[in-house]
Amino acid sequence: MSAWQTKQLDDVASIDRSALQPDRIKADMTYIGLEHIDSRGNFVDPMPVGDTVLASSKFKFTDRHLLYGKLRPYLAKIACPEFSGICSTDILPILPGLKLERRFLYHYLRQQTVVDYANSRAVGANLPRLSPSVLGTFEIPLPPLPEQRRIAEILDKAEELRIKRRAALDLLDQLNQALFVEMFGDPLKNPRKWPIKKLGTVGKLDRGVSKHRPRNAPELLDGPYPLVQTGEVANCDGYIRAYKYTYSELGLRQSKIWSAGTLCITIAANIAKTGILTFDACFPDSVVGFLSDDAATIEYTRSWLSFLQKMLEDSAPESAQKNINLAILRDLDVPLPPLELQRVFARRVAAVEKLKAAHRASLAKLDALFASLQHRAFRGEL
Incomplete structure (x- = not known):
């Protein structure tokens, strides 16, 4: 176990709730709601405000902030934007201080043990929320900045491997639909008059x-x-x-x-x-x-x-x-279509499923490796 010191989050970062009132929101600003962050830390179709009417105040953020979803913290909606914008007040922009690397904090907060702890501290039966004051008390390990960057880089590279494996699985999913259209045509139009x-x-x-x-x-x-x-x-x-x-x-x-x-x-x-x-x-x-x-x-x-x-x-x-x-x-x-043609399709699907099974097994190993790396990283054992 490392001899790193630990600090409360409030001591090494600020939970930045700089609000922008509705009349100050501009059409070209990017708006992020909870629906725009998935549980893997990805942004899902962020869009400019445009003609959308936002009736309540929003928090401002930049590409230096980390975004932390405080509503239902078990969903782990935590992300690092590479752009500036505004976000729902159910998302807390966290601005790391000079002694804290943003990606290091990102990986630390996304550990399952930390997500579970955050959820245990949330209040509310149907809509549990983690208050900013409670989040600010979370203990954060604080190795020297070069070590934080090294750890973040290792975890980023391991996560990149998982992303590529998931992308391969997504492509195989698309392959099944492509096979269907190639063999039978668009089922909504039935161009082959089956x-x-x-x-x-x-x-x-x-x-x-x-x-x-x-x-x-x-x-x-x-x-x-x-x-x-x-x-x-x-x-x-x-x-x-x-x-x-x-x-x-x-x-x-x-x-x-x-x-x-x-x-x-x-x-x-x-x-x-x-x-x-x-x-x-x-x-x-x-x-x-x-x-x-x-x-x-x-x-x-x-x-x-x-x-x-x-x-x-x-x-x-x-x-x-x-x-x-x-x-x-x-x-x-x-x-x-003729039953024999359907059976040919079923055999092709089975071949794709065999490939998907191999990719799923590989992804499971990568997930286990990533969890092990996380555990060791924040104990100073990498």
């Missing part, structure tokens, strides 16, 4: 079952039967390989088990997100299961639906949350 059938006529389409209320009653859980939730479908990358919860025998009796190979389709909150089960599982009534007959393969159906997802989401009625129903899904027009 025969059309309603989705409800080419397979079994039914909602998952979760009769008991509350759904998370302890006696329903912790048994041998996998329970797949909506979020696990929405975030599964095409194939559902993992689950967090299980049903007991009692849980299974009030639900239904679906076989591996079932296409899961979300119909509430996350609309028309899809994933193919790789194991037998139950799921709630916010998910629909589809088992195809001899007219369509599951891989073809999943890829076809991916082209419709945005349209279905945008057209979904919204009350407390967006949702669609079985009737909407059953009435969708499915172009049906």
Whole structure:
């Protein structure tokens, strides 16, 4: 363990809440809200204010600041802008002092242990916020500046490797859609005039079952039967390989088990997100299961639906949350190429999935390496 001194954040940086009133905001200023920062520290489509009406004051920041999202700190919305602008007051601009390197602070605050600590200090049940005064008390290790820069550079290079691996996975995702269009044409236009059938006529389409209320009653859980939730479908990358919860025998009796190979389709909150089960599982009534007959393969159906997802989401009625129903899904027009051509597509998708599995394994190793580097870096062991 290093003999570095530690300082409170307030002693080595300032939480800079220089506010700009709405009448001083100019159209060419870049505005950053929480929605413009993702949990990996990237900016997502930052745009000039333009004609947007910003009715409340905003904080000013420059390319010397670090931006720290104080709302729901577990989301780790922490980023280093390379531009000046204004931001939501749920984002705290932090200006490092002369003894603190910005990228060193960035990596320190993004450690999972620090993110967890920040979340534990946040106040508010539904909208937890970390107050600036509490953030200012966080203990920051303070090696000499050259050492801070060396550590930041090592972690930046390790993060760059992870970014490249994720980019490769994204390209492979795009490859599947490109293969679909090459083989079958745009499914929204059906330029090759494939025969059309309603989705409800080419397979079994039914909602998952979760009769008991509350759904998370302890006696329903912790048994041998996998329970797949909506979020696990929405975030599964095409194939559902993992689950967090299980049903007991009692849980299974009030639900239904679906076989591996079932296409899961979300119909509430996350609309028309899809994933193919790789194991037998139950799921709630916010998910629909589809088992195809001899007219369509599951891989073809999943890829076809991916082209419709945005349209279905945008057209979904919204009350407390967006949702669609079985009737909407059953009435969708499915172009049906010859089954053998669909099977060729499925084999090509399987080859792409094999490549993706190799990239995911590599990314997992890089993630573990990065976590190890972080741990060692801030203990002075690099």
